[in-house]
Amino acid sequence: MAGSDLRKKILDYRKKARNAYREFSLDYDVVMALGIDNMTEDNYLWTHSIIDSRSIWWDGKRHLVPLLDLVNCSEQQNQNGSTNAAHKTVLDSTDHAVTETTSSFRRGEQVYENYAQPNYVYFLYHGFILSENSYDCALWEGSSELLRIGANDEAAKDMTKTRSRLSINGLPSSSMPGMLSPSFCIKDGTSLDDVANFIRIKLGIKGDNRGLVVGDIVVLEYIEIALKDRLDRYSKLSHLRQVECHEEGQMPSFIMTMDAIVKGEIYFFQKAYDDLRELKLGISHRN
DSSP states (O other): OTTOHHHHHHHHHHHHHHHHHHHHHTOHHHHHHHOGGGOOHHHHHHHHHHHHHHEEEETTEEEEOHHHHTSEEOOOBOTTSOBOOBOOEEEOTTSOEEEOOSSOOOTTSOOEEBOOOOHHHHHHHTSOOOSSOTTOOEEEESOHHHHTSOOOHHHHHOHHHHHHHHHHTTOOOOSOTTOOOOEEEEOSGGGGHHHHHHHHHHTTOSOSSOOSOTTOHHHHHHHHHHHHHHHHHHHHTGGGGOOOOOTTSOOOHHHHHHHHHHHHHHHHHHHHHHHHHHHHHHHHHHO
C-alpha cells in the first residue's frame, strides 16, 4: 500500500489496539475476572476487531446486535434503477432494534443492506471492499502535499479566527498552528470543494464555504500542485508495491484487496487532477 494514506491509518490503528491491550492487561480486577490464561493479546485483538467490525450504530453509540450483523453489505439496484438507500437502525416502542430493508428481496434470497461507506472504511474496520461502491473515494489525510502549504501571516496570527473558519467549513480545527491535519474523500473535481476551503483558510483568503470556484486562481494552483505531487508519489513508490507471483499464479486475497484499493486511489486522484486541469483550461480560454 506504498503511497496510500490508508497504510499509515492501518498501522496507527494496529498500534492503538496493541496499546489498549497493554493497558487492559494491567487492570488487576479485569485479569482476575477473566482469568490470567484468557488475557492473551490474540484474544484481546480478536475481541477488539469483533466490537469494531460488528457494531451497529444508532443514537451516536455502538451496539452489538448479532442477528442484524448477519446482514452483509452490498449496493442493490432497485426497480427504478436507483441504488438502495443507506441502512438505518432505530429503536421501536419496545426497545427492539429495527432496520428496514431498502430493497425488495424474495423469500429465500440473501438480504443485504448498504453500509454507505467508502472502501477504505470497509477495509480498515471490516476487512472487505466492494467492487461496485458509489460511496468509494480516495482518502487524503494529513497529507504532506497540503500540510507544506505555509499558513499566511494573517491566518497564523489569529488562530482563534482560523480555527473558527475551519470549524464552520467542517474541517479539523483542534490542531496546533502549523500542524493542521485535513482529511478529505477524493472522488473527482467536485470533491475538491473542501480542499479549496481548507487552502483558502490556511492562506488567509476571505470567503467561507465557497468551494472550488473559478476566480480563486491561487487556490487552484495549490491544489493542482498537491494533486500532481500525490500522483508522483504513487509512481515513485510503485516498485515497493510489486507483488510476487505465487505457485498457482494467484495472490492472497488480502494482497489483491490492498492492490485494488491503491489502484482505485490512483484513479480517483487522476480524475480529480484531470477535472481541475479542465476547469483551469476553461478559464484560460475565456481570458
